[in-house]
Amino acid sequence: MxxxxxxxxxxxxxxxxxxxxxxxxxxxxAETEILIPAPPRLAASSYILLDADSQRVLAEKNADEVLPPASLTKIMTVYIAFRELKNNRLSLDEMVTVSEKAWRTPGSKMFIEVNKQVKVEDLLKGIVIQSGNDASVAIAEHIAGDERTFAEMMNQQARRLGMSSTHFANSTGLPAPNEHYTTARDLALLTRALIREFPEYYRWDKEKEFTFNNITQKNRNTLLWRDESVDGVKTGHTEAAGYCLVASAKREDMRLISVVLGTKSKSARANESQTLLNYGFRFFETHKxxxxxxxxxxxxxxxxxxxxxxxxxxxxxxxxxxxxxxxxxxxxxxxxxxxxxxxxxxxxxxxxxxxxxxxxxxxxxxxxxxxxxxxxxxxxxxxxxxxxxxxx
Structure with a gap:
């Protein structure tokens, strides 16, 4: 009927x-057609714009192209840590002993010290806000024993979430050719899951700076300063990946997630992400x-x-x-x-x-x-x- x-x-x-x-x-x-302007053309290798509630894709280009994720990897790193917290297998006050491997990890750092103990909450803020590679390895080792085992946990969660074109080799996003890759579409799926499942921890993504060991570092997501509706998520950069940004913004009751991969500069990744978000909010509306x-x-x-x-x-x-x-x-x-x-x-x-x-x-x-x-x-x-x- x-x-x-x-x-x-x-x-x-x-x-x-x-x-x-x-x-x-x-x-x-219909007396008139529904006309929507074509999505903007971005100077990026790949991108996607997703409504977080309806899951409708509003714009995309090469969204299924396999690319290195750089530090966008850390979205999955903290996703697993948040699951451990939710399942009471980890606590925010728990102390983590920093290994020499974590301390020596190259790239961006939160400046933890070898053999010192650091609270899980500080490590997670060091990953989310400061993009600390050292913190990522420390939390991975604490949860799984070693980073390789943690990477397998990452891959298990990727499969569960339907990230069919993703494989992780480490917790940081440091280059691992042919072993460490994802797509814009898969990153949008992951980000949606993170925001929906862990709002109590996702709030850290909008914090503009974090101080640890008397060192204050600013969040690399510059959209947090220019757009009040933006509340996350993560930047990334390596020579192979280019400058990348996963951003999310909420205006009224509508939340959008943008993934922009392979731009030429920090300013470009922010500008192109802002353009994509503005397009979605300007021409679409979401209703429950x-x-x-x-x-x-x-x-x-x-x-x-x-x-x-x-x-x-x-x-x-x-x-x-x-x-x-x-x-x-x-x-x-x-x-x-x-x-x-x-x-x-x-x-x-x-x-x-x-x-x-x-x-x-x-x-x-x-x-x-x-x-x-x-x-x-x-x-x-x-x-x-x-x-x-x-x-x-």
Whole structure:
């Protein structure tokens, strides 16, 4: 069955429409086309602009090209540390003994000293804010015993997150040809996961400076000074990678993630990232349409202990559209008319499609929010007869 639900209706009215009306879908006759300016052309090897909630890609170029990530690697390094904190396998006050290897690691440093002990929280701020290679190795060794084992943990998480074109060889991003690589798209996926899963630690990404061992270093993400909506994420640079930046900004209820790889200078990576973010915020808007695990409609269940199952979504539904077209959206549901018990919570029983003009712009499965056990012999027999009459 198909049900029309205007997006801008009050929630209670949406439910009423879903529950009691069965209407054929009618296409919207567009009098004018939806016009969006082409994305800007950036002076970068690869880039992508992603809405963090709807996961719609708003702009991209060579987003799947495999490239060295430089210090953008540290997004995964802290992601793993944050997981360890969340799972109580690590604490912020825990002390880490600095190895000679960590102390000798070349490149950017937070200036920890060999054989000294440093708090996990300070090491993580040294990675996030100061981009310390020494801190990255120290935390990797503390979590996994050695950096090679930690790199395998990084690769396991990359696979779990769907980063299909990524492989890590170390915790820092120091060059490792043919062993250490990723893509702009994979980095956007990782950054989205970091922001969504660990907001209590992601707040460190917007701190502009950090002092350790009486040495104050500024955050290398210069967008933090020029754009109040920017609150992260990470810079990177090696000769092979060029100047790179993963940035995220939130304006009102819309969060965008930009990944810019392979620019020619520090100023270029900031300027190109700002251009990309401004484009997304200027021409698009994101809306939350429905909450997860909330009843959107009900459906008839046959041969069950109950005749009605509640249907909703497993995840919040967001949509990103061009500006000023929100009221033109329509939502439709399709539910199988022959739903048979037993039904388990989470079973996929239909679909919600959101349409703008005559195109589906997002879709999510409708799932069972409650279980329905198989009915008694008499209930099953009665429904079998009724189905012959009503579902011919």
């Amino acid at each position: 198909f049900l029309k639900i205007p997006i801008n209706y009050p929630f209670a009215l949406k439910i009423a429409l879903l529950a009691f009306f069965c209407l054929p879908f009618t296409q919207i006759n 349409l429905y909450d997860a695990n909330t009843i959107l409609t009900t459906a008839r269940v046959w041969k069950g202990a109950s005749e009605v199952v509640n249907l909703g979504l497993a995840d919040d539904m967001y949509v990103t559209i061009s500006r000023r077209h929100y009221k033109e959206m329509k939502a439709t549901t399709h539910v199988d008319l022959k739903l048979l018990a037993p039904i388990k919570v989470g079973d996929n029983l239909g679909t919600v499609n959101v349409m703008l003009r005559d195109k589906i712009i997002t879709s999510q499965p409708l799932i069972a929010l409650n279980a329905i056990e198989k009915g008694s012999f008499f209930q099953r027999a009665y429904d079998s007869a009724l189905m012959l009459i009503k579902l011919r």
